[in-house]
Amino acid sequence: MFSQFALHERLLKAVAELKFVEPTPVQTAAIPPALEGRDLRVTAQTGSGKTAAFVLPMLNRLMGDAKPRVVIRAVILLPTRELAQQTLKEVERFSQFTFIKSGLITGGEDFKVQAAMLRKVPDVLIGTPGRLLEQLNAGNLDLKNVEVLVLDEADRMLDMGFAEDVQRLAGECKGAHQTMLFSATSGGAGLREMVASVLREPQHLQLNSVSQLNEGTRQQIITADHNQHKEQLVHWLLANETYQKAIIFTNTRVQADRLYGRLVATDHKVFVLHGEKDQKDRKLAIDRLKQGGVKILVATDVAARGLDVDGLDLVINFDMPRSGDEYVHRIGRTGRAGGEGLAVSLICHGDWNLMSSIERYLKQSFERRTIKELKGTYQGPKKVKASGKAVGVKKKKTDKKTEKKAPAKTATKRKTANRPKSDAPALVSRDGLAPLKRKKPTEPAAE
Template sequence: MFTDIILHERIQKALDAQGIKEATQVQAQAIPLAIQGKDLLVSAETGSGKTFAFLLPMLQRFLEQPAPNRGTRALILVPTRELAEQVTQSCIKLAAFTHIKALTICGGSGFKEQAAKLRKNPEIVVGTPGRIKEHLELNSLVLSDIEFLILDEADRMLDMGFREDVTTITSSCGTDRQTMLFSATLKTRDIEDLIEQVLKSPERLILSTAQDQISTIVQQIILADDIKHKERLISAILDEEKPERAVVFTNTRAASVHLGNVLKYHKHRTASLHGEMDQVERRKTLRFFRDGHVQVLVATDVAARGLDIDGVDLVINFEMPRSGDEYVHRIGRTGRAGKSGTAITLIAPSEWNLMRSVERYLKLSFTQRTIAGFLGHYKGPEKVKSSGKAAGSKKKKELKDKLDTKPKVKERHRDKKAIGKRRAPTSNAESATPIDQGFAPLKKRKAPDAG
């Protein structure tokens, strides 16, 4: 219960207005530590409520210790624009009965307009590393008064190539601050240098890892012959499942646009979402999806991290994600907050090995499924390829056996009979001396006369 955590009455009022009564596991463990001022390193499964775990203690501090004449007091870094706007909206709802302001700073929006809003000193800034760094370089954002630094989906920011930007931003923040790192697939060995740089004696809450199965999500695969077969399967799956809302993931922008058009042709209410859309289009697309005007969202991985939309009960991977971590984040768009969901991945022949590597990484086995009337010719590899180690050992053994085996010499019957007997010469040539054979002995060279 949130009532077990002593929160400011205005924050409690905002929670009651949203009908939120129960604290999740990550919230119950992280919030008391954060209120004590400790740095945190938190890994918890997607959809577990990590956003409230860092927003609530932050708002609590600002209400208990108001500082109207200071600059920005909290910076929240996230990898994508969609996640930035979602975190900002969560903050606005929680701060509805306070004077605390939050602002989104990310690409796709006018730089000058953002700079004008920053001059009003919002207490909380939520942004992506690239645009935040731009404002720092042009002095339109000052971070010397920062009290809270939050890195949400920290590992993803580094994977996207933001390591240098994140390092520059964190070094610009005030040293007297509280820092928290959150992710659903946190691998500390990959970001250990960042942890050492930004965290001070952190409390580690590793509540789950990528290998922990999400029990509320049914995970299935369907084998497909090729792209055209996948397109027919997607439409058939949607007709069979009849989801309230579905997210279909592709690996490229071009694939998301093409597949969106294919599904529209088959009379599915569909919209595409990808990184090359401007921010106005992206907001409009997500709003239509949330409001139910769009049933199917075909998206690239810009929608894979942190996006929380009620009613998503089906996720389809049109293409196998490139890593186990990305798979976890994709399917995490369903089965959130304890609700049930289904995740289906379409596997072409070229994706079988990648699928198997994801299974090994996540330590699970996907359930194979078929759609009546849409069976393909591909049934999986005819012969499962042995592991590299086993294949290498087999080759070494074959080579050793080859070297150890002496070449066989064909033996004649008459040779076997002659074993142990002295062989008589068969011709004069065999018994002759070298001289007899026509080789003249070397003559002794005569020494030259002296003089």
């Protein structure tokens, strides 16, 4: 029960109103030390309730009587607009019985309107690093009195090239403050550097090893000959799998638009989501999927993080993601909060090595699946021996005892006898009368 935590009664009232009964493992582990003001480094799978794990302690720290708002007291940094919008809704839901006000700053919105909102000084500011830094450089943002800084999906922000922006924004939080860093993966050296620079003696909470992520999701691969074959497989899966909602991931915007057009042409209700879509279209696509107006979303990795949609139980990787962490986030859109899901990756010859490296990273072996009606010729690389030589290729055995080497002169004669006559013209002397003998190739040229 959430009553076990030392939360303000108004927050517990909101929790009860939202019908939150049992805290998830990440909430049980993170909320108590967060309430104590500890810096946290938390790794937990997507859909595990991470947002509430940092929002509730943050709001509890900001609780108090209504006062004029003169400084921004908490900042939540996130990698994408969609995740920022979703987090804003969660903060507003949990703070509905309090005097705490929140604001949102992301790209794709009017800069001057956002500046006007900042002049009203929200208690909690939620945003993406790029646009927050623009407002900071314009003199519209003051972070000197921030009490709580949250970096959510920190590994994704690094992947998107926001490392310097995040460091700069964290550095602007001059006063003593609590920092909490959350992600679904352990990340690499870049994330370790960020942890070292922005967190002070953090408590590390590892809720899941990477091999335990998405245990409720079946993970399959289907081999394909080429992209047209992949498109046929997508049509077959959408026609024959039982699902409520599905996301199809591609690596490029061009491929997302192409696949979207193919599906629309076959009367599927589908939206497309990628970085070139304006904010209005992106919001419409997500809202229609959540409301059930469409069942299928074709998207690039802009939708791989933070997109929480009820009933999303099928993920298709048209293109294999470029890293194990990205794969974890993609398939994390399904099988959320203890539910079950299906993730199918379509593998051409160019995807096999990438798929194998992701299997090794996850310490898992994906289920191999064949669709009889669309079975292609490519079934994976030929098996090889440990030595790296193809199986079935036998080397001729030679008996060293009986093998005799031919004398060097004999070999030379045999080679000369079989050589075809040269078509090169004969060399003659300068007067054109006496033929000259050709020099042997091995003879040194005359000085």
